[in-house]
Amino acid sequence: MTKDELKHWVASLPKVELHLHIEGSLEPDLMMALAEKHQLELPYANIEEVKNAYDFEDLQSFLDIYYFGASVLKDEDDFYQLMWSYLLTCKEDNVVHAEIMFDPQTHTERGIGFDVFMPGFKRAMQQAQQEWGQSCLLIMSFLRHLTEQSAIETLQASTPYLNDITAVGLDSGELGNPPEKFTKVFKMAKELGLKRVAHAGEEGPPDYVWGALKALDVHRIDHGVRSIEDPVLIAFLIDSQHPLTVCPLSNTKLKVFKHMQHHNVLQLLDLGLMATINADDPSYFGGYLNDNYFAIIDHLPIEKHQLEQLVKNSFNASFMSEEHKLKWLEKLSTY
Numbered sequence: 501m502t503k504d505e506l507k508h509w510v511a512s513l514p515k516v517e518l519h520l521h522i523e524g525s526l527e528p529d530l531m532m533a534l535a536e537k538h539q540l541e542l543p544y545a546n547i548e549e550v551k552n553a554y555d556f557e558d559l560q561s562f563l564d565i566y567y568f569g570a571s572v573l574k575d576e577d578d579f580y581q582l583m584w585s586y587l588l589t590c591k592e593d594n595v596v597h598a599e600i601m602f603d604p605q606t607h608t609e610r611g612i613g614f615d616v617f618m619p620g621f622k623r624a625m626q627q628a629q630q631e632w633g634q635s636c637l638l639i640m641s642f643l644r645h646l647t648e649q650s651a652i653e654t655l656q657a658s659t660p661y662l663n664d665i666t667a668v669g670l671d672s673g674e675l676g677n678p679p680e681k682f683t684k685v686f687k688m689a690k691e692l693g694l695k696r697v698a699h700a701g702e703e704g705p706p707d708y709v710w711g712a713l714k715a716l717d718v719h720r721i722d723h724g725v726r727s728i729e730d731p732v733l734i735a736f737l738i739d740s741q742h743p744l745t746v747c748p749l750s751n752t753k754l755k756v757f758k759h760m761q762h763h764n765v766l767q768l769l770d771l772g773l774m775a776t777i778n779a780d781d782p783s784y785f786g787g788y789l790n791d792n793y794f795a796i797i798d799h800l801p802i803e804k805h806q807l808e809q810l811v812k813n814s815f816n817a818s819f820m821s822e823e824h825k826l827k828w829l830e831k832l833s834t835y
């Protein structure tokens with residue numbers, strides 16, 4: 501198959517998104533429209549200027565702009581619009597199931613509570629479910645640059661909405677904020693029956709991946725690409741099959757890899773790790789799920805069977821029921 505044929509084929513497959521920050525799907529046009537609605541001053545005159553600002557040195561330089569962008573989200577309908585726009589891209593990309601992260605503290609720190617963003621998210625999710633059968637669930641991520649006490653207060657504030665939250669996660673600036681800082685709140689989340697994921701080994705060392713596995717008892721590692729530096733960790737991940745939610749466009753935009761040609765996702769896959777492909781913050785990094793698959797097709801010597809494995813892995817790595825997994829894996833085999 502040519503690269504174009506591979507892209508066409510991947511685009512047609514039913515797929516799963518496991519690493520997507522809803523605040524990172526805020527497109528410049530919605531950002532500008534919400535700024536106008538709430539009469540907020542943005543340092544950008546037009547969409548072109550917003551896009552030009554998306555030129556990052558590292559994770560922190562992105563996070564500064566990402567948190568600033570989220571400040572235009574104020575009322576229930578803003579959060580509805582944000583979620584609805586993302587879910588429309590799922591339909592477009594054949595993403596049949598999405599596990600969507602949100603950062604409560606990005607909003608609660610600005611005085612916007614769960615009673616504002618949760619109803620907005622839920623309204624869009626229910627509408628997409630009704631209109632085209634979209635499957636999706638929510639992962640509540642704690643900001644690791646804040647204290648564990650703040651994460652505990654966030655978990656407590658989420659109590660009335662726990663039926664709508666499947667898992668907790670850990671994101672924001674990794675270096676200097678190891679997983680062990682959040683041992684207690686992840687234990688509380690586990691006792692509440694929540695699943696667990698954490699960003700680790702994006703900018704941070706393999707020790708942070710060990711920390712997420714051992715101290716936080718996570719089901720998946722978000723990113724995890726720096727695991728490759730520790731052969732004992734790699735052997736552990738091959739054996740345990742803890743999934744890695746890898747985000748190729750994010751990793752090149754944030755200079756975790758200098759160029760897509762240097763990305764290690766194929767290496768991880770061929771070693772037998774449960775690698776998956778994901779979008780992370782599509783509005784900031786230049787593309788949604790299909791674009792991430794297209795980028796690795798363009799720049800890595802990837803073959804059809806490896807793409808098929810990545811897509812299968814994302815179903816297997818998801819929190820969907822075993823019954824739904826089987827249904828989709830059977831369907832995949834007909835493509």
Ligand code: HPA
Pocket residue numbers: 521524559566671672673674699702750780781
């Ligand atoms: O890629 C990421 N890493 C850490 N925190 C984040 N918050 C949004 N995206 C990211």
Ligand SMILES: [Zn+2]
Pocket residue numbers: 519521671699722780
């Ligand atoms: Zn992320």
